[in-house]
Amino acid sequence: MAEYKWPEAEKRQHIGKRISRIDGPDKVSGRAKYSYDINRPGMLYGKILRSPYAHAKIVSIDTSAAEKMPGVKAVKIINGKDFELQWVGHEIVALAAETEQQAEDALRAIKVQYEKLSHLVNDLERAKAPAASLRKPAEGVDGEPDKAFAEAGLVIHEGFYGNDVITHCCLEPHGLVTEWSDDKNVMIHPSSQAISGIGGELARALEMPASNVHAHMDHIGGGFGSKFPVDIWGIEMTKLSKLAGGKPVKYFLERDAELAVAGTRPSAYARVKVAAKKDGTLVAWESDAWGSGGVGNIGSPPYPYVWKLPHQKKTFQVVATNNGPQRAWRAPNHPQAAVITMGAMEDLAAKLQMDPLDFFLKNIDLTGVRANVYKEELSKAAEMIGWKANWRQRGAGAPGSTKTVKRGLGLSIHTWGGTPHQSDCDILINGDGTVEIRMGTQDLGVGTRTTLQIVVAESLALSLNTVKVTIGDNKLPPSGASGGSTTIGGISSAARRGSIDALNLLFEKVAPTMGTTADKLEAVSGKIQVIGDATKSMTWKQACAKLGVTPITTRGKQPGKDTLATGGVGGVQMADVSVDIETGIVKMNKFVAVQDCGLIIDLKTAESQVFGAMIMGVTYSLYEEKIMDDATGKMLNGNMEFYKLAGLRDIGELQVHMMTGKGYDERGVIGLGEPPTNSPGAAISNAVANAIGVRVPTIPLTPARVLEALAKGGKG
Amino acid sequence: MSKSDERLIETTNDTSGVKIDPAVSRRNFLKGSGLALSLPLMAAETAEAAEPAVPIFGPEKVAITLTINGKPLKAAVEPRVTLLDCLRNDLDTTGAKRVCDRGTCGACTVQLNGKPVYACSVLAIEAQGHKITTVESLATGDTLHPVQKAFWDNDAQQCGFCTPGFVMACKSLLDKHPSPTDEQVKLGTGGNLCRCGTYVGIKAAIAQASAAMKKGGRA
Numbered sequence: 001m002a003e004y005k006w007p008e009a010e011k012r013q014h015i016g017k018r019i020s021r022i023d024g025p026d027k028v029s030g031r032a033k034y035s036y037d038i039n040r041p042g043m044l045y046g047k048i049l050r051s052p053y054a055h056a057k058i059v060s061i062d063t064s065a066a067e068k069m070p071g072v073k074a075v076k077i078i079n080g081k082d083f084e085l086q087w088v089g090h091e092i093v094a095l096a097a098e099t100e101q102q103a104e105d106a107l108r109a110i111k112v113q114y115e116k117l118s119h120l121v122n123d124l125e126r127a128k129a130p131a132a133s134l135r136k137p138a139e140g141v142d143g144e145p146d147k148a149f150a151e152a153g154l155v156i157h158e159g160f161y162g163n164d165v166i167t168h169c170c171l172e173p174h175g176l177v178t179e180w181s182d183d184k185n186v187m188i189h190p191s192s193q194a195i196s197g198i199g200g201e202l203a204r205a206l207e208m209p210a211s212n213v214h215a216h217m218d219h220i221g222g223g224f225g226s227k228f229p230v231d232i233w234g235i236e237m238t239k240l241s242k243l244a245g246g247k248p249v250k251y252f253l254e255r256d257a258e259l260a261v262a263g264t265r266p267s268a269y270a271r272v273k274v275a276a277k278k279d280g281t282l283v284a285w286e287s288d289a290w291g292s293g294g295v296g297n298i299g300s301p302p303y304p305y306v307w308k309l310p311h312q313k314k315t316f317q318v319v320a321t322n323n324g325p326q327r328a329w330r331a332p333n334h335p336q337a338a339v340i341t342m343g344a345m346e347d348l349a350a351k352l353q354m355d356p357l358d359f360f361l362k363n364i365d366l367t368g369v370r371a372n373v374y375k376e377e378l379s380k381a382a383e384m385i386g387w388k389a390n391w392r393q394r395g396a397g398a399p400g401s402t403k404t405v406k407r408g409l410g411l412s413i414h415t416w417g418g419t420p421h422q423s424d425c426d427i428l429i430n431g432d433g434t435v436e437i438r439m440g441t442q443d444l445g446v447g448t449r450t451t452l453q454i455v456v457a458e459s460l461a462l463s464l465n466t467v468k469v470t471i472g473d474n475k476l477p478p479s480g481a482s483g484g485s486t487t488i489g490g491i492s493s494a495a496r497r498g499s500i501d502a503l504n505l506l507f508e509k510v511a512p513t514m515g516t517t518a519d520k521l522e523a524v525s526g527k528i529q530v531i532g533d534a535t536k537s538m539t540w541k542q543a544c545a546k547l548g549v550t551p552i553t554t555r556g557k558q559p560g561k562d563t564l565a566t567g568g569v570g571g572v573q574m575a576d577v578s579v580d581i582e583t584g585i586v587k588m589n590k591f592v593a594v595q596d597c598g599l600i601i602d603l604k605t606a607e608s609q610v611f612g613a614m615i616m617g618v619t620y621s622l623y624e625e626k627i628m629d630d631a632t633g634k635m636l637n638g639n640m641e642f643y644k645l646a647g648l649r650d651i652g653e654l655q656v657h658m659m660t661g662k663g664y665d666e667r668g669v670i671g672l673g674e675p676p677t678n679s680p681g682a683a684i685s686n687a688v689a690n691a692i693g694v695r696v697p698t699i700p701l702t703p704a705r706v707l708e709a710l711a712k713g714g715k716g
Numbered sequence: 717m718s719k720s721d722e723r724l725i726e727t728t729n730d731t732s733g734v735k736i737d738p739a740v741s742r743r744n745f746l747k748g749s750g751l752a753l754s755l756p757l758m759a760a761e762t763a764e765a766a767e768p769a770v771p772i773f774g775p776e777k778v779a780i781t782l783t784i785n786g787k788p789l790k791a792a793v794e795p796r797v798t799l800l801d802c803l804r805n806d807l808d809t810t811g812a813k814r815v816c817d818r819g820t821c822g823a824c825t826v827q828l829n830g831k832p833v834y835a836c837s838v839l840a841i842e843a844q845g846h847k848i849t850t851v852e853s854l855a856t857g858d859t860l861h862p863v864q865k866a867f868w869d870n871d872a873q874q875c876g877f878c879t880p881g882f883v884m885a886c887k888s889l890l891d892k893h894p895s896p897t898d899e900q901v902k903l904g905t906g907g908n909l910c911r912c913g914t915y916v917g918i919k920a921a922i923a924q925a926s927a928a929m930k931k932g933g934r935a
Contacts, residue, residue, distance in 0.1 A: 020868055020869060020871065021868075021871065021873075023876075024867070024868035024871075024873065025855075025858070025860060025864075025868060027873045027876030027879050028855075028860060028864040028865075028867040028868050028873060028876075028879055028880075028883055029811075029851065029852070029854065029855040029860065029864055030810070030811025030812075030850065030851035030852045030880040030883075031811075031852070031855075032876055033810065034810075034813075034877065036810075036813070036814070037804070037810035039804075039805065039808050039810070045805075099794070099805075100801065100805065101794050101796060101797065169911055170875075170877075170911065171813070171815045171821070171823060171875065171877040171878055171909075171910075171911050172813070172815075172875070172877045173815075219875075219876060220875060221813070221875050221876070221877030222875045222877060222911050222912065223875075224911075252814075254817070255815070255816050255817055255818075444874075444875060445873070445874030445875030445876060445912055446874065604871050605871060607871075608871045608874060608914070608917065609874075611913060611914075611915075611916045611917070612874055612912045612913030612914065613913065614913065615910075615913025615914075615915060615916075616911070616912075616913050619913075639816060639818060639820065640815070640816035640818075640820040640821050640909065641816075641818070641820045645909045645910075645911060646915075647902075647905070647906055647908075647909060647915075648901070648902060648905045648906070648908075648915040648918060648919065649902040649905075649906060651915055651916075654916055
């Protein structure tokens with residue numbers, strides 16, 4: 001049985017190099033077809049009537065006028081009389097018409113009577129929430145926290161920290177094109193992070209055979225954790241298609257609906273008490289935390305984040321609010337836990353009058369198994385940002401500060417799992433020498449296609465363009481959903497195993513001709529040769545010609561024999577900011593990230609992932625906020641003017657350093673999507689506190705909040 | 717997050733097919749007022765009071781001809797249909813993307829007479845008689861435009877949904893400023909947003925494309 005391992009560093013032809021993504025030309029030329037771009041003959045446009053109230057009961061619905069409107073082909077009530085709507089945007093009626101404008105007009109013709117009920121949309125001030133909205137708190141205790149806090153001579157810091165609700169704001173909204181190809185079969189083009197599973201999910205909802213739903217998607221315009229399910233609109237639009245005689249129906253959420261209902265990152269707030277000895281040794285942690293992900297339950301963020309203090313007391317309470325439901329947001333719970341934990345740690349360091357870098361290093365063993373990784377990364381990041389030269393005690397102002405513009409530095413550390421998901425693939429070696437990998441995965445823009453091409457080409461010792469990559473279809477060998485940084489480990493392991501098996505089959509085919517046995521052959525730079533003897537070789541094409549017209553096919557799997565991918569990473573980020581204390585505006589000067597992720601397949605797209613996470617991090621730290629109006633229960637910024645994303649001018653200078661080589665490569669491939677997203681909020685918040693001398697407790701760090709914190713002077 | 721004024725169309729009184737009084741142009745009103753694009757109703761009312769003799773089209777579909785990438789293409793759309801929706805839904809030209817649909821994010825950027833515009837903020841009937849250039853026209857077969865090549869080389873795309881708009885904005889920037897200053901880069905890309913965070917690559921791409929285009933690459 002073959003042995004599966006990654007090639008030694010000096011033998012790698014493609015792995016670890018900077019390789020441009022293979023779908024780049026399609027994306028830059030506008031040729032890449034996203035599901036939103038799919039136009040089908042006779043296609044109808046779907047629309048959904050959504051609740052204008054945060055909490056209301058439907059008293060009556062009359063769709064008769066809408067049904068008679070020009071162009072309207074199908075109308076279906078999703079949630080009818082007596083249904084209790086739980087958030088603004090909750091679905092009521094779906095319809096489809098020949099043009100989008102006709103569909104919009106028809107929505108306006110639907111008459112709904114509502115009975116308004118009381119609502120709660122914000123939970124920053126938990127004390128104001130009605131008892132009915134408060135779930136029973138969960139509690140956890142490690143060690144003897146009460147006794148530990150009572151110890152004499154400790155320095156104790158108490159503070160409040162928080163993260164408001166944000167949304168995913170995928171640029172391609174959620175949605176799909178769906179049609180009944182005949183009376184038994186459905187074809188969908190979704191925007192999905194789970195192409196292998198979405199067909200089965202739709203089939204279950206429609207009570208039809210899973211094999212009768214075909215799902216295909218070439219490209220996806222962002223997901224970030226929000227695009228796993230087929231969603232109510234996927235199901236209802238498919239029903240509308242049936243009502244309309246099988247005609248294709250296109251439905252993609254309008255921007256306001258996308259921001260209101262297609263996913264939020266839960267809020268996270270906490271009152272924290274943390275104690276250390278005078279020399280900075282961490283002793284005990286206590287946190288009273290809460291958060292909301294809408295009407296449903298959510299899990300607690302990991303408090304305290306990364307640091308495993310010997311004595312801990314933690315409570316977490318869910319607050320039910322009338323918001324569109326939460327969905328996994330790139331590294332669920334970690335960024336929020338980082339803001340709260342690292343904020344409290346930095347404040348404690350300030351109270352101890354310690355440099356937080358020294359404070360972190362002093363306690364680094366409390367981070368557990370990756371203490372040495374963090375040490376190495378802290379030292380690298382400090383060098384990149386010039387920590388020792390630029391850091392000053394809190395409020396003293398880093399060099400370059402003026403009377404009104406204060407500069408400061410902040411840091412944070414983070415972790416993530418990123419273990420591989422389950423994945424199958426088929427490898428085909430054709431008689432003409434071409435190679436194909438087929439896998440039911442999806443490329444969220446992280447370089448999935450490119451990774452597969454690199455792994456297969458590397459394994460067969462071929463040039464990249466010999467390998468065709470076919471993904472994005474549920475008729476291909478199934479691969480896991482892309483979430484939680486599980487994709488790269490899953491797909492690269494399966495591709496490696498399948499390729500090695502396929503190569504061995506080819507060896508068996510050509511060995512007799514070469515007067516040897518398969519186990520004596522190797523593939524080197526486009527040739528098959530006797531191991532260590534380049535004089536006894538044949539070209540890849542000559543070897544494949546022995547196959548005739550029947551390709552070799554193998555099935556690669558993850559999990560499988562031998563370990564090619566693992567999980568568990570550490571990262572460090574440091575931010576350098578300037579804060580105008582007259583306007584409250586925070587400006588990014590420099591932001592550095594040091595990250596490990598095991599063996600890197602493509603350095604170029606790996607670095608892009610980290611840059612992207614940092615920029616997303618600047619955005620959620622400074623700008624992003626789902627602003628909900630207490631009085632009406634509506635989102636006040638359901639658009640992109642006021643739901644603000646950072647622009648090119650807002651990011652300052654960014655630097656990324658990937659930990660690679662010895663000590664890292666041996667761990668195999670580990671996912672990278674989430675980890676670098678975890679620290680930005682904490683690092684930037686800490687830099688602002690360092691600059692202005694007071695903590696701005698809640699992110700985003702808007703000008704108003706900076707000014708408020710300054711006015712309070714750190715009190716209250 | 718700030719936006720370049722250069723993005724607004726300057727004047728539209730030379731339409732063919734559909735005649736639009738320049739006084740009624742939403743763009744002219746906006747240009748003069750300096751107001752954001754979020755006040756279309758106000759623009760219409762103000763204009764109506766000043767110019768009662770406004771030609772009326774629709775509300776039924778109107779036959780129009782648009783010059784897209786040098787080719788005249790025919791469509792029948794209601795007057796309220798935007799250039800973006802007409803391109804995407806009626807002409808199957810889907811490079812320009814619909815994201816914010818109200819003139820903020822730039823994913824729908826195309827050129828109108830060589831200048832960048834948000835296709836979501838131009839009506840299809842208004843776009844008649846103008847040269848409309850979309851991202852699809854930049855590459856010739858497999859040969860990418862220097863801006864496109866630079867985006868690819870510098871990994872200035874992840875999910876890629878903002879990329880066509882950014883490519884058009886950057887091409888427009890370099891058409892006007894072949895060697896843009898940092899401030900011109902910020903202004904020229906200030907009307908476009910990316911969610912995946914590809915700005916580091918985009919900055920590098922602009923620098924590479926600027927050098928390549930000066931060396932004799934195609935403008």
